[in-house]
Amino acid sequence: MTSSILESLKTAVSEGDSEKSVEFAKKALESDIPPLDAITNGLAKGVKEVGDLFSEGEAFLVELVMAGDAMKAGMSVLLPVIKESKAEMISAGKVMIGTVQGDIHSIGKDIVGTLLEADGFEVLNVGEDVQSEAFVEKVKEHKPDVLGLSSLLTATLPAQKAVIEQLKVAGLRGDVKVIIGGAPTTQEWADEIGADGWAGDAVSAVSLVKQLVKG
């Protein structure tokens, strides 16, 4: 039962079928499949499949768009349940998260944000295609403990570096821990640009933030 629902979630996304994605996300909850499992082992597998086909020239952009929409549709059912499940009222710390300038990918960043919220962090999700200057302004205004920068495009990786550089120029680098993530990022890249940490998925991102806030 569980595996067939996960498979249906994957297929719904890979076929770009938002209605089916919502339907099977609801079925997953009814069948007590943990929502994070439904995302990771269902929806995300579908989006990865389309991404791989796209990079091989075997899928069109419209299919990528539809898969992204179907993933978001399923997530709109599952993420609120994750958020509610652990809602703790004492804030574990404040995290600002956004996708860097030139990049509109939102899905992974939103999952990271939701898991952090579920773990008791106050999360300010500042959206996508956020200019480096805007990150600096927002850090100045909201004073987060941690700033998370997402980049899914190789071409926008330098924007992660730019934000760190501009935080230094503004004299704010010492006030905020900066973490980075997104498919093309690595620990090596994080070290190279002077980030305080890197995580390859949402669960590790939560552990990383906890570690940084404690330390």
Ligand code: B12
């Ligand atoms: C869905 C998708 C889209 C959707 C995005 C919808 C949305 N609202 O997000 C749409 C259709 C809009 C899109 C557009 C484009 N895309 Co696109 N897209 C994807 C796809 C298939 C899935 C991304 C995704 O959501 N994955 C699922 C999530 C759960 O995983 P994730 O994002 O990696 O996030 C996890 C971790 O990385 C980490 N994480 C993420 N962020 C952060 C942040 C922090 C701080 C931390 C700690 C961790 C962390 O935790 C997350 C959860 O576990 C990928 C392929 C792939 N396999 O990644 C291509 C992909 C990223 N896209 C690609 C491309 C080329 C594009 C376009 C340029 C296509 C075009 N010609 O127009 C445009 C870019 C437009 C722009 N300016 O940004 C390429 C990028 C290649 C590269 N390395 O540069 C990829 C890899 C596809 C490919 N194989 O060619 N895309």
